[in-house]
Every structure is written in C-alpha cells, then in structure tokens.
Amino acid sequence: DQQVKQNSPSLSVQEGRISILNCDYTNSMFDYFLWYKKYPAEGPTFLISISSIKDKNEDGRFTVFLNKSAKHLSLHIVPSQPGDSAVYFCAACSGGYQKVTFGTGTKLQVIP
C-alpha cells in the first residue's frame, strides 16, 4: 500500500513563478514530514521538514504547509529558479522511529 502519494508525476513552471508540489498520506501515525530533492545520478538530499504540531515551516524560498485533517502537505517554491529543476520526493516518518517512507516523486521543470 502506498502510504505517501504524489499524484502529479511532473510539473512545469516558468522561472520566477510559484511552484506548488502536493503530497497526500494515509498513515495517521506519521508525525514528521519531509521533502527531498534529487538530481539525476545523485542521491536524494533533504530540503525541508515539518512536525505535525505545526502547519507551516519556511526556509528561504521554500515553504511547506501541512493540513493534518486532510492528510495533505504541499511544498511551495517562490520564486522558482532553473536550478530548482529536479525530482522532489515527499516523505514521512514517526518521530521516534526512523523508518522513512517516500512518495513516488514529482519531476519539476523550471523554464527560463
């Protein structure tokens, strides 16, 4: 069963505009949510996270929003830059237990 779902396999955005990547989860035990970024031929790298006790976390151009009642989170990138073009994975875990479950990824293309 896919406990973390990213329903959009790809997204194309103009440089300078906002990119919004979405993620849904089904496991109510998850209490930490993360976004990872992956370039070709490299391993995923951690981008930003949010605890379930918050509904928003911001780091520079990146903001993650969490809606627990809807079991939904999103990553906003503003403004989008060509260097942001990569595959973005949503991930989740239970804080005291470090197994991390990943979604299938969304390939973001930022067009100059």
Added chain:
Amino acid sequence: GAGVSQTPSNKVTEKGKYVELRCDPISGHTALYWYRQSLGQGPEFLIYFQGTGAADDSGLPNDRFFAVRPEGSVSTLKIQRTERGDSAVYLCASSAGGAVPGELFFGEGSRLTVL
C-alpha cells in the same frame, strides 16, 4: 570523503549470480538505511540499522536479500540468486539519529542490472 560512499556505482550481473553492495556511512552516524529505487518510483525502504543490529528489516522483499553491519559502520547488502526484477538503484543513507527526524544523508547509489 565526508559523505556516504557506495560501491560499486554500477554492477551488471547475470541472473542467478550473487551480488554484494557496500555502503560506508558518514563517520559517527549510528543509523544506516538501505533503500531500493526502481525506474519512476520513489525510494523503497529495505532495512534500517541502529548500530550493529537491524532495527527494522520489514522491507526486505524475500530471503534472497540480507544485510549486515558487523562493526556499526560499513554495511553490506547481499543479494543471492539475483533475478531480473532485482534491477534497480540501491541507495544507502545514514543519519545522526535524533537531529531532525527523517533527515537522511544519501549516497549516490549502486545501480544493479541483472541480465
């Protein structure tokens, strides 16, 4: 180097052969993970070590897969009697454990191709 190191970066083998993939984690990281990523999919959890012991091996697909971490540092993922369906990128990650829950540091992966 300072990052997670995986060898080999590429491995081509024939169906039925035995394969070992090695992971050297970031120094001092107590937690080590193996994931598998197939084309178009996200990383799929295989096994997680805390120190020398496997804390969770629930993701290993069957008994052909085995992993060890005898001294709490380097880990080896072992695949017996390889099948074509085992072809994937095998990712290793390590974690300081407790800094940011879920923050993993990945290596570049070992791409396994079973012919």
